[in-house]
Amino acid sequence: MTFLRRARAFLEVYYAYMLVYRSELLLWALAMSLPFISMGAWIKAADTGAFPLAPVEFGRYFLVVYLVRQLTVVWVVWEFEYDIVQGRLSPRLLQPADPVWHYVGGHVAERAARLPFTVVIVAFFFMLYPEAWFVPSWTETVACLALSLLAWVLRFVLQYAFAMAAFWTEKASSIEGLWQIGFLFLSGVVAPLAVFPEAVREVVLYTPFPYLIDVPVRALLGAPITLRDVLIPGAWLLVALVAQRLAWRAGLARYSSMGA
Amino acid sequence: MIVEADGLCKTFRVADKAPGFAATVRHLVRRRTKDVHAVRDVSFALEAGEVVGFLGENGAGKTTTLKMLTGLVKPSAGRATVVGHTPFARRRDFLSAITLVMGNKQQLVWDLPAGDSFRIHAAVYRLDDRDVQRRVTELSEMLDITDKLTTPVRKLSLGERMKLELVASLLHQPKVLFLDEPTLGLDVNAQQTIRAFIRDYNAQHGATVLLTSHYMADITALTERVVVLHQGGLVYDGSLSSLVSSFVTTRQVVIKLRTPVDGADLAGLGAVDFHGPAELKLRVERDALQPTLAQILERLPVVDLTVTAPPVEDTIGHILKTGQSSKRVDA
Known part of the structure; x- marks a missing residue:
């Protein structure tokens, strides 16, 4: 009961906070249009070459990539870094609740506030490219949403673990910059895993990247989901969680010695 | 309680780098730090x-x-x-x-x-x-x-x-x-x-x-x-x-004069903070206040006289600056 009441309070307040920035939300929703750029390139390539996906399948794939990215976007490393540098973490440490409540509350509320803009952009996409229209089954929809939730949790915990570096350096977000290289090329944002060479794909599937984008996307497009699609991100989640908790404990001692 | x-003690370790390019390179190669003792043995x-x-x-x-x-x-x-x-x-x-x-x-x-x-x-x-x-x-x-x-x-x-x-x-x-x-x-x-x-x-x-x-x-x-x-x-x-009260050992005496007085007339009456034709401000040791007031009334054409302690702000400010308090009192 306490948990639900607390969750409700955080979500309602941060939803109100996000609505203050509604115009920025539209810009952020538009700014994440890299999948549409990739889509254009791959549809053109599929018209002329031999690829495992047809042009219209590339269109659907990158549309769903856009959707999954809208659902799983995370920025906690920048926010945490700012809170450390500005000393905003101290008041939160004085409250009897883990500061992560504020970050999770902000992320979840932002998702709800962003949803209308995402729907408009998707509707606009189908107006421009009606051949790509498709209606997923409810099982595909549930699988995609569940895997997107797992992807978001994994992404959040990983980035929150990176954020702990802010206790030692003022530029913890540079770690995220390095991570983005792997994310960009191995997650499926730039190219579907289906077009990777078999050997490369097998290796990449042991990293966390494909489970952040490619796997949830394929779930909505009807691809079968295997146990591995849950176990490998689950294992990475466990590793990230342990790393985050250890770094948090060491970081607090460090923060204390910096003067909090 | x-x-x-x-x-309570708290010591912070902070970087210790001199200005200039050579010092920057030296600091990059061999980082020097120093301990800052922010709090030392504080009990209350x-x-x-x-x-x-x-x-x-x-x-x-x-x-x-x-x-x-x-x-x-x-x-x-x-x-x-x-x-x-x-x-x-x-x-x-x-x-x-x-x-x-x-x-x-x-x-x-x-x-x-x-x-x-x-x-x-x-x-x-x-x-x-x-x-x-x-x-x-x-x-x-x-x-x-x-x-x-x-x-x-x-x-x-x-x-x-x-x-x-x-x-x-x-x-x-x-x-x-x-x-x-x-x-x-x-x-x-x-x-x-x-x-x-x-x-x-x-x-x-x-x-x-x-x-x-x-x-x-x-x-x-x-x-x-x-x-x-x-x-x-x-x-x-x-x-x-x-x-x-333990720190402030002087009092300020403000005197309104009927007629101007010469500087020589003020000898032995304490430190002169202000000397005008119609007003005088003297700083007098607290222990010598009574005999000095008697001398002032005897030697000077006094219309009015007030004795005040220095403002608390000035006193505390001085104590904080110097860390000097005449005695430590345990509560």
């Missing part, structure tokens, strides 16, 4: 319900001590106990029993009305909604801020924001208030409102208050006891009046 500091205790002023110059160690007492900073040595808890363990019971208000930091959500932040506070501290509503009404009335509860925080003046910060900090009715410069940057009216509020809150709830402020008016209006730090060490713990 509700707050106990026993031999507060009883429940006490309001105590915590004084010291910038960098004296006040805020670091407050952070050790609230669990934000772990002591390098020594022991702190607050409401029966070790602060750095940050147990729920401890965090629910204290608050720290920092005049230069804010906890309210900047873009929303304070009422939204109060909702988060209520959920975090597990407060009943009706209790919260009642307390918000009570506290905002005391601070005369009821009409600002629905205005976004960023649209409020500094004073209004600080009043709402106080409301947020006191919603869970803490037993111990650590107030770090709560009137920083506020105008005189806002300072007076906050002073009156702290006094009333202490009277109504019996809360213990440890207050730092660079405005001596805050200290003189609210506290009878002060703890003074100088360069990280405790130099005084006792009553404010004892501190002032």
